[in-house]
Amino acid sequence: MKRYQRFLRDNGLSLTFGLLFLGALVGQALAGHADFNNRQLVDGGAQVSLWQFLTSSDFAVDVAENWQSEYLQFFLYIFATVWLVQRGSPESKPPDKVGPESDEDQLLGRHTTEQSPKWARAGGWRTAVFSRSLGLTMAGIFLLSWFAQSVAGLAAFNAEQLSQLSAPVDWLGYVTGADFWNRTLQNWQSEFLAIGSMAVLGVYLRQRGSPESKPVGAAHAVTEESG
C-alpha cells in the first residue's frame, strides 16, 4: 500500500468528518445568507453580500451556539462517565470501575511504559494536568464558544430590536434574557438527549463492526466497552 493510501486509511474517520463539517458549514453560510437577505427585505434593510454575512454577528451567533453545546456535551460526557455508569451500555465502564481508577489500570506511576506520553511519565503537576487535559480542553472550548455566542448574539439581537423600533440591551441584560437562554437551552436539550439515547439504545441494539456498539452476540446485561 502506498504511503498516501495508508495515510487515508489510518485517518479516514477524522478526514471524512472534517470534510463533512466544512461542507455543512459552507451550506450553512449559503442558506443563512439567503435567509438573512429575505429578512432584510421584510425589515427594510439593505441586502448584504456573502462576505458581509460571513463577518456578521448573525452568522457568528448561529455557529457559536452550536459549537458551545457540542463541546459542553463532550465535556460532560467525558467527565460524567468517570463517575456514572449505565449497566449494559457500550458507552459506559463496568460498574465496578467507577472513579479515576488505579495507577496500574491507567499506566501511571510505576506502570508507565517507554511509549507512554512524556507528561504521563513526568509525574507531579504535569501528570495531574495531562490526566485531565481532555476534559479541561473540552470545557475550555465550551466556555469560549459560549462567550462568543453571548457577544455575537447580543449584537444580532440588538440589530433586530432596533429594526423593530425597540430598545437595545447591554450584555448583562442579554445573557439574563430570553433570546440567549432560548438559543442555549434548545441546543443543550438535543445534546443531552443524544447522549442519553446512545447510552440506553446501545444496551439493547447492535451495529456489527462499529466500536460504538457491543459485539452483536454480546448479552444485554454485559457492560462492554466496544464491539
Added chain:
Amino acid sequence: MAKIVGVLVIAALLVTGCGSAQREAATATAAEFLTAVKDSDLATACGLLAPDTRESVEGPCEGGFPELSGGSVGGVVVGTVEVWGDRAQAKSDAGVLFLVELDTGWRVSAAGCEPSVGDTYECTLAGP
C-alpha cells in the same frame, strides 16, 4: 490555546460592529436630519428618510406633511448614538431616532419616538 482565544476575541470584536466610523456616519445623518426638520428644510429631511418610511406617509414628502411640518421632530443629537449591525438609535431633544444603513448611506427609519409598552417605542414618523 492562546491562539484560539485571540482569534475568538478578534472575531467577537469584528462582529459586534465596534467600528467608530459607523457611529460617526450614523451620528452625522441623525444630526443633519434633525437640523433640516428644525429649519423646515423639507427637501433635505425627506432625502434622509429611508425609502420605506418615505412611502408610508401620505402625499409628496417635499410638499410637507404633518409628521415633518412644524419641526416637532427636529432638534439636536443628545448623547452617544448606539450602532448594532446596520441599525442605529440616536437620542435627541425631540425624541428618539432609529436609523438604518443602506447602500446609499445611513437613513432615518423612524423619528419622534417615545418609549411605549415594554421595550417598544411609539413614533411620530415611522415606516410600515
